[in-house]
Amino acid sequence: MEFSRRDTLALGLGAAAMTVLPFRVNAASDDAITAFTGGADVTEGGVDLTAPEIAENGNTVPISVGAEGASAIMVLAMGNPTPGVATFNFGELAGSQTASTRIRLAGTQEVVAIAKMADGSFARASSEVKVTIGGCGG
Amino acid sequence: MISRRDFLQVSMAASALYGASGFGQWGRLAAQQKLTQDQLLDFDTFGNVSLIHITDIHAQLKPIYFREPEINLGVGPNKGEVPHVTGADFRRLYGIDDGSPSHYALTYNDFTALAREYGRVGGLDRVATVINAIRADRPDALLLDGGDTWHGSYTCYKTEGQDMVNVMNALKPDAMTFHWEFTLGQDRVRDIVADLPFAALGQNIFDKMWDEPAAEFPPYKFFERGGTKIAVIGQAFPYMPIANPGWMFPDYSFGIRDENMQAIVDEVRSKGAELVVCLSHNGFDVDKKMAGIVSGIDVILSGHTHDALPEPVLVGDTIIVASGSNGKFVSRVDLDVRDGQMMGFRHKLIPIFSDVIEPDKDVTAVIDAQRAPFKAELEEVIGKTDSLLYRRGNFNGTWDDLICDALISEREADIAMSPGVRWGPSILPGQDITREDIFNVTSMTYGKAYRTEMTGEFIKVVLEDVGDNLFNPDPYYQQGGDMVRVGGLGYRIDISKKQGERISDLTLLSTGEQIDPSKNYVVAGWASVNEGTEGPQIWDVVESHIRKQGTVSVAPNDSVKVSGT
Numbered sequence: 001m002e003f004s005r006r007d008t009l010a011l012g013l014g015a016a017a018m019t020v021l022p023f024r025v026n027a028a029s030d031d032a033i034t035a036f037t038g039g040a041d042v043t044e045g046g047v048d049l050t051a052p053e054i055a056e057n058g059n060t061v062p063i064s065v066g067a068e069g070a071s072a073i074m075v076l077a078m079g080n081p082t083p084g085v086a087t088f089n090f091g092e093l094a095g096s097q098t099a100s101t102r103i104r105l106a107g108t109q110e111v112v113a114i115a116k117m118a119d120g121s122f123a124r125a126s127s128e129v130k131v132t133i134g135g136c137g138g
Numbered sequence: 139m140i141s142r143r144d145f146l147q148v149s150m151a152a153s154a155l156y157g158a159s160g161f162g163q164w165g166r167l168a169a170q171q172k173l174t175q176d177q178l179l180d181f182d183t184f185g186n187v188s189l190i191h192i193t194d195i196h197a198q199l200k201p202i203y204f205r206e207p208e209i210n211l212g213v214g215p216n217k218g219e220v221p222h223v224t225g226a227d228f229r230r231l232y233g234i235d236d237g238s239p240s241h242y243a244l245t246y247n248d249f250t251a252l253a254r255e256y257g258r259v260g261g262l263d264r265v266a267t268v269i270n271a272i273r274a275d276r277p278d279a280l281l282l283d284g285g286d287t288w289h290g291s292y293t294c295y296k297t298e299g300q301d302m303v304n305v306m307n308a309l310k311p312d313a314m315t316f317h318w319e320f321t322l323g324q325d326r327v328r329d330i331v332a333d334l335p336f337a338a339l340g341q342n343i344f345d346k347m348w349d350e351p352a353a354e355f356p357p358y359k360f361f362e363r364g365g366t367k368i369a370v371i372g373q374a375f376p377y378m379p380i381a382n383p384g385w386m387f388p389d390y391s392f393g394i395r396d397e398n399m400q401a402i403v404d405e406v407r408s409k410g411a412e413l414v415v416c417l418s419h420n421g422f423d424v425d426k427k428m429a430g431i432v433s434g435i436d437v438i439l440s441g442h443t444h445d446a447l448p449e450p451v452l453v454g455d456t457i458i459v460a461s462g463s464n465g466k467f468v469s470r471v472d473l474d475v476r477d478g479q480m481m482g483f484r485h486k487l488i489p490i491f492s493d494v495i496e497p498d499k500d501v502t503a504v505i506d507a508q509r510a511p512f513k514a515e516l517e518e519v520i521g522k523t524d525s526l527l528y529r530r531g532n533f534n535g536t537w538d539d540l541i542c543d544a545l546i547s548e549r550e551a552d553i554a555m556s557p558g559v560r561w562g563p564s565i566l567p568g569q570d571i572t573r574e575d576i577f578n579v580t581s582m583t584y585g586k587a588y589r590t591e592m593t594g595e596f597i598k599v600v601l602e603d604v605g606d607n608l609f610n611p612d613p614y615y616q617q618g619g620d621m622v623r624v625g626g627l628g629y630r631i632d633i634s635k636k637q638g639e640r641i642s643d644l645t646l647l648s649t650g651e652q653i654d655p656s657k658n659y660v661v662a663g664w665a666s667v668n669e670g671t672e673g674p675q676i677w678d679v680v681e682s683h684i685r686k687q688g689t690v691s692v693a694p695n696d697s698v699k700v701s702g703t
Contacts, residue, residue, distance in 0.1 A: 053393070062349050
């Protein structure tokens with residue numbers, strides 16, 4: 001069987017698709033959390049993290065974070081080769097402690113937000129974002 | 139074809155067509171009756187508000203046959219729950235007699251025999267008769283279209299949805315939401331929506347660049363009906379740019395956005411909404427999960443997954459109504475709303491038996507006018523079938539087997555892949571296959587049949603990926619289609635496992651050999667979401683194959699072994 005030029009144009013199909021299986025947590029993410037919290041306990045809840053369940057495009061995934069009264073919020077993409085995404089610092093005059101950005105995800109993985117509260121405690125939220133080939137909607 | 143007179147001789151359990159205020163099996167209402175239009179429409183008008191729901195018509199203007207799924211597996215919390223109940227289990231659950239019209243309408247068994255007895259279903263001129271009858275009882279009833287309307291037929295493809303727009307306008311809906319409509323391309327969708335004489339809703343349709351609600355698609359609309367302030371909130375299909383080609387509508391972003399849904403519900407309640415209705419294209423399991431997270435929705439009119447349920451499902455204080463597909467059903471929901479609260483409901487899933495329900499002449503004329511310019515092409519007989527051709531089901535259907543055979547032989551491939559879409563009417567053994575029939579199961583704006591090489595490893599990745607879109611135990615990670623159909627390839631799937639572990643024993647059927655992860659295989663398929671896909675249109679591939687066969691015959695397919703159910 002021979003491929004014509006026309007046929008081979010369809011070969012782009014697989015380009016990013018080998019990366020769809022869930023990515024394991026990168027060890028560097030633990031280091032980043034420890035550096036941010038100084039090893040203090042982190043409680044669940046008190047942080048709003050909004051992310052899509054399935055990314056429309058893994059290269060630019062819109063997320064937003066917020067935690068009332070936080071002085072800083074760190075965002076990590078736990079499965080990326082470089083997990084650190086951003087740390088948002090909020091001064092005393094900040095009208096609200098929320099931030100939105102777009103992040104790049106190498107594959108299906110957990111996105112984590114850790115907030116440093118004014119009293120020095122830490123809280124976290126996480127969300128699984130799936131990166132998929134797609135293509136079979138009913 | 140049976141005559142109207144024959145139909146009067148057919149007895150049925152009236153229970154299976156009645157809803158009631160409150161839950162339980164309809165069997166207690168059972169009474170033997172003859173099937174007539176009056177009985178299909180019979181409804182004790184209740185309360186002060188009526189909703190009429192139709193969804194997932196997929197451009198089926200004319201009566202068709204449609205076989206419901208044999209395999210529809212639920213996972214996680216939905217294992218064994220409706221709509222993941224089929225066949226005899228479904229009939230026992232709802233007290234439906236074997237051989238009854240409801241058996242034929244709602245389950246797959248003995249489909250060919252019952253289809254010959256009861257005839258075709260659907261047809262938007264029959265749907266119009268039902269809508270008019272409901273409006274005669276309740277002139278201000280709300281008609282709500284759940285989307286997947288402007289897609290799925292020859293005339294819809296050729297007119298870029300205009301045939302459906304013209305016919306639906308004649309039915310006078312009050313609002314609709316969207317899915318396949320966007321595959322007409324965003325410019326075409328914007329053009330149509332700009333002139334629509336009813337609301338085009340979607341709280342989850344966002345401007346992609348600004349991540350803000352898209353101006354063309356308001357989140358909700360208020361209606362004053364029966365002295366009640368009703369908010370209808372639209373929910374478009376959440377995963378359009380993933381399940382369909384995002385490059386066709388690059389300005390838009392979707393997603394479930396249940397936090398925004400909650401904000402919108404709170405907003406309409408604060409503006410005085412006494413009844414909150416969500417017109418949804420989420421799919422049933424996603425709607426069930428959303429109903430448990432978002433509070434304050436009274437009724438979800440659920441579309442996308444093509445389920446037809448004779449009773450609403452209750453989640454907390456929310457009722458979820460599923461109204462089937464392809465014009466086969468209309469749901470009527472009467473509600474008693476007092477003091478800003480839904481006090482009760484009465485529901486009926488009305489099957490559109492096309493030989494029993496008189497067509498509305500005005501709408502018949504509109505339909506005929508859409509089809510007239512294409513009559514010769516539509517009616518051209520391409521071949522004939524010895525087998526029942528159907529699609530619906532989690533794995534292969536006979537229509538898909540035929541399409542995969544066509545891809546393998548016409549495109550000289552080892553393996554064929556066909557998308558697990560849920561639309562597409564059935565053809566009975568002995569029936570001619572017309573060009574219209576082929577378009578009914580293949581029509582789309584990205585239907586080019588590609589031919590490519592994939593490694594064995596990548597083929598497994600594709601199956602794992604699509605399998606997770608169907609069998610992820612969390613409905614929010616499901617896209618609502620069925621499993622990708624394959625030809626020339628056998629495999630095992632354990633639906634209880636995680637992504638990467640479900641698929642095993644991939645076998646090339648032509649040689650009986652195991653698929654080698656590192657070897658390349660020639661794969662032919664269609665409906666790629668990638669821009670620039672090239673090849674002949676899938677309907678031309680299928681037409682050419684059927685012409686060569688003359689009469690097609692599809693052998694039983696047991697090449698997919700399913701476990702973990």
